[in-house]
Amino acid sequence: MGRNDPSRGVSRRGLLGVAAGLVVGGVLLTDPHPGGRIDPVAARAVLPGPARPRVLSCTGWRARDPSEPVTILARRPSKIIVHHTATRNRDDPLALSTLARAIQDFHMDTNGWIDSGHHFLINRQGLLAEGRHRSLETLLGGRRMVEGTHCPDQNGCSIGIENEGTYTESNPPPGQFAVLRVLCAFTCLQYGLRPGEIYGHRDFRDTACPGDRLYALLPSLRRSVARLLKPGVDVRTVNSPATWPLLRIADRGPQVLAAQHLLRAAGVPGVVADGQFGRATVDGVYDFQRRHGLELTGMIGGGSWPLLAVPVRRGQGGEAELAVRALLSTGRGPAAGGGQGWTVPDTVATPAWQRLLGTG
């Protein structure tokens, strides 16, 4: 936790005290019908607003048993990862339990996972369900976590939240986003996380998840989580984490040009450094992803970037240094990456790459 972390020093009692008579006070993350089934319509009726989301437990939505026991890790997660389900933005809502079961079936029968991959699911109506078994119990305990299967390399250190819908071109419904906010705040509170530790799936993998629109809402999500944790906090102190840009077909500009130089530096054949993410670049990315055992998406996101953006020494020459120059020699590069008082170090490594790319 950083010294200037706005959530630092917030005690659970403090939050509950504040919340008691106010909006957040209602953070009530318990299964109102343990062992039973909750009727989503009735649940909606008793919600006085997004401030009191109730969690429909695995028992509540009649989850299948996991195919093998879930793994409980004796540590707290270090982050939250936000996803969208990439399913249709239905106008005819499925019952929460039906949706939760359909996703669990898909994760177990098609993906071959032991249980739901995520820890929590929020439907478009703003109703909340437990995902993987024991996620709720461990969240309430605040000391341990269940290993998920929602983001390779991050499954043992992150809480994965699925949001029903596809948020590439439309925003999540306000009720769903409000519940996401409260769930994130409660998760931060329970595990001592900062709002700046809320990420999108694309920050770690080469995926468009959680959709451009929901991803663009993450800074606002972090700020409102900070406010829930500590009303009156100066939200200008709520930082977004350093990440990587997502690049994909039809993108153009200096980031693309830099990525193309880095693909060439990595020895990927057939990539022309022209700043246009066309078919040849997609094929080059597939090649790079195949070599590194990454999912083959043809996009460059949080999966490929850390492997592509190798350390570059000033004056070393070659394609990698051309990548640095591509970012420095354009309006977007130094302006986006630099900022006041920052100079490009002699060796450009991850933090400098992220600043040059405008996401640091």
Ligand SMILES: [Zn+2]
């Ligand atoms: Zn995802």
